[in-house]
Amino acid sequence: MTDDREALVAWSALAEPADAAAGWLVDALGPAEALAWVREVDADPVSATHALLERHDPRRVDALIRASEPWRARLAGANPALHRERAGAIGARVVARGDLEWPEVLDDLGQARPFVLWVRGGGVLADVFRGSIAIVGARSATAYGQHVASSFAGGVSDAGRAVISGGAYGIDAAAHRAALTTATPTVAVMAGGVDRLYPLGNQDLLERILDAGAVVSEVPPGFAPHRSRFLTRNRLIACASVTCVVEAAWRSGALSTARHAAELARPVGAVPGPVTSASSAGCHALVRDGIATLVTSAADLLELAGPIEASGIAAGPDSGGPGARGDADWADPRHRAAYDAVGARGSSIEDVARIAGLTIRDAAGALAALELSGRVGRSGSRWIRAAPHSQQKTDKTV
């Protein structure tokens, strides 16, 4: 069996972002088995279909076989080692689902969450995303809009919140630039591979961002920033704890980010402007339609964001500091369920979540708590049960 983490890398090259069929298949079978199935369909459709039919609704299998066509077309090129090599050449790394560094906020996308993120830049991505604030808006921004974006981004960055945006001209650039003047990292989410610092005119800016923050993408280096990838990219930006639209005309892409955020039950802020400015029309519509709250300052955004939630990975959902470790872990049935789900030869976080009936986020939190108490450990990207002596040793310290 191919390693699940390697399979996730392959999947990031096989399926377009937010491909619902791929998301379902990978969650249902696990990344490696899902990848094996695609190879099987490509080689022998009848037998692959037969194997799946035993477990799943025939109509879904039919749909999957149709959906698999583009994946199969890319099978030859989806070589994880090659993608890694390309990434390494530009100093990029891969952060996959279930990795400690994985931004758990992305898991709220459910099956539409990315398989991996390709990352250029420093900082622990999970920490940067946690409590981050997305500031987005029109490329053709007015001087007013750029001024506001800069003021808001500076304010939230000063408060320690990473500014997430799309690295585009106009509002995005103004927000990134202001964030760069502070000590807090800023993240640009690209529609294409992180080897292409797009748009060209923002290359210098994006290079400064990857020095002081991160440039990330869910498609591997070499992938072009196609139009559809801008729209799917927006759902990643919308995973910030708050999304603020500074300026947006009626059909601005920033509105899609706002709608994604609203669907994720994240607070959305919209900045008002003159009713005579077409660049503010989209913001006004968001407020009128009840999608966004009217915001007039960085303080408003911080208020919408609320306190930064404790990390599900670093601290566990219910860990109350060092004294709460040990046997108290079992107080949360999710921890017990996650522990029981760890297989004899080790399990991916997806396996644990699936077997334990937990969300990826809860499984990650449970495993992290179990790791802290010495009950589980990690072998590469897989979780394993700790040897009895190490578990005992940890228990004694409690």
Add this chain to the structure above:
Amino acid sequence: MTDDREALVAWSALAEPADAAAGWLVDALGPAEALAWVREVDADPVSATHALLERHDPRRVDALIRASEPWRARLAGANPALHRERAGAIGARVVARGDLEWPEVLDDLGQARPFVLWVRGGGVLADVFRGSIAIVGARSATAYGQHVASSFAGGVSDAGRAVISGGAYGIDAAAHRAALTTATPTVAVMAGGVDRLYPLGNQDLLERILDAGAVVSEVPPGFAPHRSRFLTRNRLIACASVTCVVEAAWRSGALSTARHAAELARPVGAVPGPVTSASSAGCHALVRDGIATLVTSAADLLELAGPIEASGIAAGPDSGGPGARGDADWADPRHRAAYDAVGARGSSIEDVARIAGLTIRDAAGALAALELSGRVGRSGSRWIRAAPHSQQKTDKTV
């Protein structure tokens, strides 16, 4: 007994606008009897108190006696004939509660409704107020604010909605001016008497308004525009079917108009502007606090206003056109109750409402319906039962 309508004129000179004690007393005893009580208290407090105690809570009587001090201080000057004479000299007339021309929308203020309106200008006041739209805002408006006020006022006036405002500099003036370019009247509500076209710098504008619309006030000519009267004046403007705040700083008086309108369950619109403009801060706060809807065009205001309601006076709340007249009037128990409440020697609308247990508005609607069907008629400002023959004659036509 002094005529109730004359007493209302006296009350407009005795009590400050929105005086809660005066409002209660006049509703409880009727205007004339309430006025008589004030005279009695002034002449012989013990006996006047005794008479009231028989019918009312002693604590309320105590409070009333204290509240009556300013009224008593003005008793000598409160001469309806004199106020009328002053009004007549400047071409002003008085419209009292229950008059056919009385804007029934003011009755939603309950006991805080004005006793009378002093009016300079043409048009049937009730018709002008019905479906009207208040456009208010900062005196120190920006060019942007004045542009928007002008555009919105022009738009709603073109749609046949009277623009109501306060005749002040800035937003108010811009709204009135734009309305004057259309065929629809505009109304300026003054804080002082209608003899003083205040502020002085808007005198020309206000003269044009009284030519093409109306300048009104609830205080008699000669009364000064005291600071407190600006605040109480705002509640009259807020009786428009929609109130729109175009620009307002944090402590702008326009915000009090907006709050009054919200308390009256009227839709409130607020125009967004640059977050960098202090003149828009109040508007943004209204939207954030859920008091106002963000509006960006005259069309938004017309949408908030909805269709103009049929007049309760001209048509009655449930009259379905000519065919619905006659016996069908009794289908509404309020009509029967109002008919029964009309006394042998005629009754004011306040009397009818009080005796029938109806609101002034419902009583007015019922009496209008009864008048259309010939069951009641008017003698001066009083309603009387129609002579049997006229009633029969009307019934035959159905």
